[in-house]
Ligand SMILES: NC(=O)C1=CN([C@@H]2O[C@H](COP(=O)(O)OP(=O)(O)OC[C@H]3O[C@@H](n4cnc5c(N)ncnc54)[C@H](OP(=O)(O)O)[C@@H]3O)[C@@H](O)[C@H]2O)C=CC1
């Protein structure tokens with residue numbers, strides 16, 4: 001089976017390394033024919049090119065691996081490959097999250113596979129497991145830690161006292177972060193992943209715009225010291241819940257007591273949990289970012305195409321669900337700077353305390369709808385507001 005790789009950065013080179021170095025007989029059937037790079041001065045291998053049509057229009061190439069990132073030209077290249085009868089494997093959650101339904105439909109029409117396991121949870125066989133669970137069960141909830149960079153940052157701030165920017169730089173050096181790391185720390189990367197996860201889990205199309213998203217950019221050392229004293233740990237979490245024909249999704253920092261599994265997810269690891277109607281709760285754990293774990297997920301998809309395993313998973317996005325932001329609720333820790341914000345918060349809590357030079361409260365139980373309306377009001381005057389929901 002001949003493979004063309006679009007993009008030769010962290011993940012593209014991981015795919016190359018896994019396929020080139022494996023002695024496994026199944027893998028001997030996989031051959032990397034061509035690699036697209038952007039800059040001709042960076043050509044280091046005979047099969048590298050800067051001309052995309054040398055891959056997309058090559059009738060001998062069976063599978064296109066898209067690991068360039070971004071929306072354009074990734075969208076156009078994926079569509080062109082699918083329409084010319086090539087299977088496509090992508091790790092690019094930005095483009096998959098926006099065009100999942102269209103790519104899936106186009107792949108079906110051209111009788112090829114479109115697989116994107118690496119777009120969520122790095123090396124964890126998580127999307128595959130969702131598809132497998134759905135062969136029997138309805139899924140009512142999915143949640144988890146799906147961003148390796150933010151987990152790496154929080155873990156190292158908690159355990160080793162690192163400063164935010166210092167540890168972010170290390171995550172970038174290790175190849176975990178997106179080219180624009182604000183996607184990781186502001187929750188955008190995990191929002192895209194949640195779109196993919198929930199669309200698949202609930203057989204519908206969940207749009208990024210329907211997911212309230214807040215990241216970890218404003219977390220401070222004093223917040224962390226306070227959480228440590230309370231024996232709780234902070235994680236950036238994506239959650240989607242379905243109840244009959246209603247759904248609710250959100251991405252926000254969540255506080256877990258230290259004895260939970262989530263609190264103990266370290267470094268660049270991810271964990272995904274789902275609840276199925278007969279299987280109950282299942283959890284999947286592994287490295288959520290990095291060259292080889294992500295490369296591994298891509299090669300697994302290629303093998304599914306080679307063995308036609310991808311055809312075992314028919315899936316549709318045809319359920320009509322309504323957004324109901326009352327389905328997820330919890331108490332919140334809120335840290336704010338302005339004395340006047342107490343007025344906005346007076347109906348949700350009355351127990352204020354000082355956190356160094358800031359103020360903080362723990363709220364009563366709030367739904368996502370209530371908490372969103374509160375945070376919208378607060379952010380008019382607060383620039384470094386930080387909040388987290390208690391699990
Ligand atoms: N890193 C990780 O752990 C994970 C990444 N992903 C996803 O995988 C994808 C790739 O990520 P990653 O490998 O980390 O990113 P990198 O930035 O390391 O690699 C992307 C590569 O694609 C090249 N590229 C971009 N646009 C073009 C183009 N138009 N033509 C040719 N080459 C192009 C870049 O070239 P140049 O250097 O010249 O800009 C770069 O070498 C992204 O979508 C990311 O979200 C998914 C899971 C984990």
Ligand SMILES: N[C@@H](CC=O)C(=O)O
Pocket residue numbers: 119120121122146147148149150176177178184189288289290
């Ligand atoms: N930047 C992402 C890479 C994998 O999806 C992350 O940190 O999780």
